[in-house]
Amino acid sequence: MTACPLPEHDTDTAGVLFRDREDRVLLLEPSYKPTWEIxxxxxxxxxxxxxxxxxxLAEELGLDRPVGRLLVVDYVRPQDGRPEGVVFIFDGGHLEEADLADxxxxxxxxxxxxxxxxxxARTKVKPxxxxxxxxVExxxxxxxxxCEDGRLAGF
Structure with missing residues (x-):
């Protein structure tokens, strides 16, 4: 009997938060799912x-730049067949509407x-x-x- 291989899961992710001068956040529209992402x-x-x-940043947007300081660390518990993971969000600083054309x-x-x-943004992304x-705050x-599972951890 052959064992079925376990599906591979990406458990740790890293994202970058960009804002404009009006404090709006940059979201990307992926081709492979209905919800938007940073x-x-x-x-x-x-x-x-x-x-x-x-x-x-280089792969998705063609941007060659270092990321800024760490804004969020989110511990995500196992769910929906996925193992636990950690999400890191870094500060990307400010971009302007004109930067999007590039x-x-x-x-x-x-x-x-x-x-x-x-x-x-809250209506376009996963909970x-x-x-x-x-x-942003x-x-x-x-x-x-x-954070734990997306919610601010209370200490």
């Missing part, structure tokens, strides 16, 4: 979260990029990411937010 993706084996975030969506994974108000958008306060 730039980012899976952390590969033997890769640091900050290196993964920079790599994803973005390069090379591999067809991303269809578009747009700035959204927090209210709009876990909506809760993680506390990163962390950026204003100069702190890092600690």
């Amino acid at each position: 730039p980012g993706g899976a952390v590969d084996a033997d890769e640091s979260p900050w290196a993964a975030a920079s790599r994803e 973005l390069v969506f090379a591999d067809g994974e991303i269809l578009s990029a747009r700035f959204h108000t927090m209210e709009q 876990l990411l909506a809760a993680r958008l506390a990163a 962390a950026a204003h306060q100069g702190v890092s937010a600690l």
Whole structure:
């Protein structure tokens, strides 16, 4: 009898939060799912979260830039057949509407990029990411937010 291989899951991810001067957040429209995302993706084996975030910026948007300070660390419990994981969100700083015209969506994974108000963003992303958008407040306060399953952890 042959054993079925376990599905591979990306358990740690890294994303980058960009804002404009009006404090709207940059969201990407993926070609492969209905919900929008911030730039980012899976952390590969033997890769640091900050290196993964920079790599994803280059792959998804054609941006070659270092990421800023850590805004959010979110511990995500096992769910829906996925193992536990950790999500890191880094500060990307400010972009302007004009900067969006220079973005390069090379591999067809991303269809578009747009700035959204927090209210709009929360309706376009998965609930876990909506809760993680506390990163905007962390950026204003100069702190890092600690979350569990997308919600701010109370200490």
